[in-house]
Amino acid sequence: MGRHARPSPPARLALRSLVVLGTAGAVAGAVGLGHVLDRGAAAGYTIAGSALGGSAPAATPQAATAVRPTSVSIPSIKVDSSLEDLGLSATGALQPPSDPRQAGWFGGGTVPGQTGPAIIVGHVDSLSGPAVFADLRLLHPGDTITITLSSGGTVRFQVTAVDRYPKSGFPTAAVYGPQPSPELRLITCGGTFKDDSYLDNIVVYARLAPS
Amino acid sequence: MARRLHRRLRRPAAVLLVTALSTVALAGPAAAAVPSTTAWSGGWLRLAHFSPGTPPVDVYLYPFGGSKAALVLKHVSYGDASPYESVATGQYTVAMRLAGAAADVPPVISSTVEVQQGRAYTVAGLGPASALQLETLPDQLSAPNGQAGVRVIEASLNQPDVTVRISAEDQSSLRFPTSTPYRTVPAGDTAVHVSADGATTTRTVDLAGRSTHTLVLLSSAGTAPQLVDLTDSTGPATEPVGGIDAGLGGLSRSDSNLPTEAGWAAALLLGTAVAGYAARRLRRT
Numbered sequence: 001m002g003r004h005a006r007p008s009p010p011a012r013l014a015l016r017s018l019v020v021l022g023t024a025g026a027v028a029g030a031v032g033l034g035h036v037l038d039r040g041a042a043a044g045y046t047i048a049g050s051a052l053g054g055s056a057p058a059a060t061p062q063a064a065t066a067v068r069p070t071s072v073s074i075p076s077i078k079v080d081s082s083l084e085d086l087g088l089s090a091t092g093a094l095q096p097p098s099d100p101r102q103a104g105w106f107g108g109g110t111v112p113g114q115t116g117p118a119i120i121v122g123h124v125d126s127l128s129g130p131a132v133f134a135d136l137r138l139l140h141p142g143d144t145i146t147i148t149l150s151s152g153g154t155v156r157f158q159v160t161a162v163d164r165y166p167k168s169g170f171p172t173a174a175v176y177g178p179q180p181s182p183e184l185r186l187i188t189c190g191g192t193f194k195d196d197s198y199l200d201n202i203v204v205y206a207r208l209a210p211s
Numbered sequence: 212m213a214r215r216l217h218r219r220l221r222r223p224a225a226v227l228l229v230t231a232l233s234t235v236a237l238a239g240p241a242a243a244a245v246p247s248t249t250a251w252s253g254g255w256l257r258l259a260h261f262s263p264g265t266p267p268v269d270v271y272l273y274p275f276g277g278s279k280a281a282l283v284l285k286h287v288s289y290g291d292a293s294p295y296e297s298v299a300t301g302q303y304t305v306a307m308r309l310a311g312a313a314a315d316v317p318p319v320i321s322s323t324v325e326v327q328q329g330r331a332y333t334v335a336g337l338g339p340a341s342a343l344q345l346e347t348l349p350d351q352l353s354a355p356n357g358q359a360g361v362r363v364i365e366a367s368l369n370q371p372d373v374t375v376r377i378s379a380e381d382q383s384s385l386r387f388p389t390s391t392p393y394r395t396v397p398a399g400d401t402a403v404h405v406s407a408d409g410a411t412t413t414r415t416v417d418l419a420g421r422s423t424h425t426l427v428l429l430s431s432a433g434t435a436p437q438l439v440d441l442t443d444s445t446g447p448a449t450e451p452v453g454g455i456d457a458g459l460g461g462l463s464r465s466d467s468n469l470p471t472e473a474g475w476a477a478a479l480l481l482g483t484a485v486a487g488y489a490a491r492r493l494r495r496t
Contacts, residue, residue: 015490019486019493022482022485022488023482025486026479026480026486091452092451093455094451100459106447110445115442116447119451123459124458124462125458125460125462126459126461127459127461129461134462170454172451176447176451177353178354178444178445179352179445179446180443181297189457190458193463198456201454
């Protein structure tokens with residue numbers, strides 16, 4: 001390095017620019033990193049968190065012995081997740097799972113296989129990359145979803161439709177409303193990410209697979 | 212590498228480089244386009260035998276004009292109702308043959324039904340055997356929060372005149388073979404009283420919030436008819452409000468799976484390296 005010639009004036013200017021811009025880049029990186037980690041803390045997500053770290057939802061009027069779904073498996077998009085119980089927030093909205101790697105089941109609703117819409121929610125991504133339902137939008141009508149129950153039984157569903165809705169116009173009646181037959185809804189996020197939140201929801205509709 | 216970079220460095224190039232670095236780190240996440248598939252279009256059909264005195268039947272469901280049955284229910288007896296079958300929208304023919312009869316003998320009775328998107332129907336044999344009718348009853352699939360929808364089908368020939376009391380405010384008298392429209396009643400475990408000829412039978416029915424039910428009165432050997440609860444629809448008693456926040460943004464760059472942390476970390480490291488290198492070169496002069 002000592003054999004370097006003295007840089008010419010234009011090069012010195014370029015180097016000074018580099019010092020300033022490099023420092024700016026480093027500061028931006030540090031601030032960005034801090035912001036991301038902050039959001040992680042705010043979202044209650046810890047990378048080392050246990051897979052079952054969610055607190056029990058308040059709005060789950062299920063007896064301890066009642067049958068509940070324990071896992072969801074979707075071979076076509078390589079999903080295989082245990083399920084936590086989800087409740088409603090203070091505003092009445094469905095609470096997302098506490099761990100982006102794990103899906104959750106709305107315990108105040110229908111048990112998969114019984115009449116009505118069973119609701120399962122998973123994150124599309126974590127702060128750093130894909131989450132359990134990252135590929136949900138790639139499902140097609142006819143794809144199979146298998147739910148395992150705490151009784152040891154399994155229930156197979158078949159995808160009938162995949163739709164995307166703006167959260168501002170979410171069709172609650174179609175998604176959560178009473179149904180005459182056993183159905184399943186898988187929900188995640190999609191669309192534009194803005195102000196720390198996706199603008200849309202992806203909803204997969206499924207019904208009991210023919211036996 | 213660094214030396215080559217230095218030799219080639221010109222002011223515009225430096226600006227470009229750092230701009231590019233910053234852009235990588237600061238790029239606003241782009242929208243991931245999702246193609247929306249065509250929603251499945253269909254409705255539901257439930258097939259039932261509520262005709263006292265009519266022997267067991269086989270029930271056939273044909274797409275309208277078709278001769279190949281989409282569904283055959285064998286040996287459906289008085290009082291039986293099938294689960295709801297999901298069917299595509301359109302016209303269907305429902306035919307009843309005596310149980311065990313060949314599929315090509317003329318049916319005892321048949322009827323057409325038009326299935327509309329998202330609607331459910333009960334196609335039921337009603338009335339006495341001597342005047343069997345195959346009727347399509349449109350089913351109600353939801354009720355308001357905290358309430359349930361209930362209708363009653365009077366299918367008991369032995370007890371042709373009944374009074375049904377679901378709540379203090381909801382009492383109706385009906386005669387075989389008629390049915391009531393759906394009424395809205397408070398949700399919850401509900402004692403339903405059915406009176407005929409001075410005798411009363413009581414059954415507790417779980418009328419969950421937002422659910423709908425068809426109560427069927429069937430002939431019994433006793434004084435009061437038998438009461439059967441068919442749940443037409445059910446779901447979460449409390450409907451969640453709006454959509455769900457189920458994403459934290461790590462995938463929001465549509466064309467890259469580069470994690471956000473890595474992007475910021477790269478900016479931090481590269482920025483530090485570039486600044487450090489340039490500062491060292493300047494110090495030597």
